Amino acid sequence: MSTGTNKRLVILGAGESGVGAALLGKQQGWDVFVSDGGNINESYKEVLEQAHILFEEGGHTMQQILNADCIVKSPGINEKTELMKQVRAEGVEVCSEIEFGYRYKGDSKIIAITGSNGKSTTTKLTCHILKTAGYDVAMVGNIGISFAKQIAESPCEWYVMEISSFQLDDIKYFRPDIAVLLNITPDHLDRYDHKFENYVASKFRIAENQSDTDHLVLNQDDTTIINYLLNHSIHSQTIFFTMNEQNHLDQGGFIKGEEMHINYESQDLNMSIHDLTIKGKHNQYDSMAAGISARIAGVRKEKIRESFASFHGLEHRLEFVATIKGIEFINDSKATNVNSVWYALESMTRPVILILGGQDKGNDYAELTPLVKEKVKAIVCMGVDNTAIHQAFAGVVDTIIDTHSAEEAVATAYALGESGDVVLLSPACASFDLFKNYEDRGRRFKDAVKAL
Numbered sequence: 001m002s003t004g005t006n007k008r009l010v011i012l013g014a015g016e017s018g019v020g021a022a023l024l025g026k027q028q029g030w031d032v033f034v035s036d037g038g039n040i041n042e043s044y045k046e047v048l049e050q051a052h053i054l055f056e057e058g059g060h061t062m063q064q065i066l067n068a069d070c071i072v073k074s075p076g077i078n079e080k081t082e083l084m085k086q087v088r089a090e091g092v093e094v095c096s097e098i099e100f101g102y103r104y105k106g107d108s109k110i111i112a113i114t115g116s117n118g119k120s121t122t123t124k125l126t127c128h129i130l131k132t133a134g135y136d137v138a139m140v141g142n143i144g145i146s147f148a149k150q151i152a153e154s155p156c157e158w159y160v161m162e163i164s165s166f167q168l169d170d171i172k173y174f175r176p177d178i179a180v181l182l183n184i185t186p187d188h189l190d191r192y193d194h195k196f197e198n199y200v201a202s203k204f205r206i207a208e209n210q211s212d213t214d215h216l217v218l219n220q221d222d223t224t225i226i227n228y229l230l231n232h233s234i235h236s237q238t239i240f241f242t243m244n245e246q247n248h249l250d251q252g253g254f255i256k257g258e259e260m261h262i263n264y265e266s267q268d269l270n271m272s273i274h275d276l277t278i279k280g281k282h283n284q285y286d287s288m289a290a291g292i293s294a295r296i297a298g299v300r301k302e303k304i305r306e307s308f309a310s311f312h313g314l315e316h317r318l319e320f321v322a323t324i325k326g327i328e329f330i331n332d333s334k335a336t337n338v339n340s341v342w343y344a345l346e347s348m349t350r351p352v353i354l355i356l357g358g359q360d361k362g363n364d365y366a367e368l369t370p371l372v373k374e375k376v377k378a379i380v381c382m383g384v385d386n387t388a389i390h391q392a393f394a395g396v397v398d399t400i401i402d403t404h405s406a407e408e409a410v411a412t413a414y415a416l417g418e419s420g421d422v423v424l425l426s427p428a429c430a431s432f433d434l435f436k437n438y439e440d441r442g443r444r445f446k447d448a449v450k451a452l
Helices: 016-029 042-050 061-065 081-092 098-101 119-132 148-154 196-209 223-231 283-296 300-309 338-346 364-376 386-392 406-416 436-450
Strands: 006-012 031-036 054-059 069-073 093-095 111-113 137-141 157-164 178-182 215-219 237-242 250-256 259-264 268-271 319-324 328-331 354-358 376-382 399-403 422-425
Touching: 006 016, 006 061, 016 031, 016 042, 016 098, 031 061, 031 119, 042 223, 054 259, 061 081, 061 319, 069 098, 093 422, 098 148, 111 119, 111 196, 111 283, 119 157, 119 283, 119 300, 137 148, 148 157, 148 300, 178 196, 178 283, 196 250, 215 223, 215 283, 223 283, 237 283, 250 283, 250 300, 268 300, 283 300, 283 338, 319 436, 328 436, 338 354, 338 364, 354 406, 364 376, 364 386, 364 422, 376 386, 376 406, 399 406, 406 436
Parallel strands: 006 031, 006 069, 031 054, 069 093, 111 157, 111 178, 137 157, 178 215, 215 237, 237 250, 328 422, 354 376, 354 422, 376 399
Antiparallel strands: 250 259, 259 268, 319 328
């Protein structure tokens, strides 16, 4: 790939990753142009202006784009758009922001984390462990600031990175020292021609450039991951984590009774699951993945144990909001797919009033039926169109009520609840029908609870 010195770099999309790539490109001597089909956020516009980077918004000027030596594409831009069809036809090199950043990372090391669920918690926890151990580390990617911006403004020795399948779709040389694949469940299939195998292959791209000196940390209980490994070769060293009590791994993570074990290089780190500050089975998976990654990175057992006991979870991920008249309110707005809701319900020990709904991504709610039957006393729908939820749970739950705002949903759930119940916002859907994003949805939920 061309490496600056007045070569032309075009950035498509002026969000966090695009602006980060623009700053790094400018620093490395590229002639940078940013093009966004929508309106650019004022704060990002200010950054581009201060860096003297040319940009356009509200549309794309094709002649300005197609004369690029390299195009960095926002992960949000679909390959099926007319814009990308023209770019591909022209044969211009296209890469993702993580790929572009990778080319300027120097000798730094990368822990890259992907999966359908649990990425953010695992990324934040892994970074917390390395920080506690005194490492020079930054949290980048889908959480925190963009990888490219961090390299441009404040390079570190270690990067802990949350990455999506969309970011992996446009890599060429990107190679993490430690890659983590937490789980694979159907998600974003509209971007993958509705073929699950395409999405699976995309997730496994995290390891495609790894060599036998690198590590790939995998969930042994995920049948999709195991089936993929049966038919494809991996060049890195694989290390697994599991909840299956039969699998006492000589190397890797497992739960035995109420003890979590992380075995690495003949050393066993073990601690009670009750000493983890984040609760629920899904968080035990995330903790094992983070602990194994930290051990591979050279962190001592004592520092990992200390970090597990001091870690605070993410906003909008099974976040306790308040208890009002004995009813507990939990914000799990980040649960934008069915599998996330399954994990949330699995961790509940009290009767649940479940707030579901939003922009449906073609969800199959069937896998929730046993847990809903066992734990949910009422469903409050919060979306423009709740037909799929009604069809899925009619006859499973007696009470299903439609609402059209966070405030109405909270008030309805509160009226249905009694002391000892949990009101759980865990929508299983994207938020774009009523809210800007899942953070906006979660904050509106919390505000409505506090206003009760």
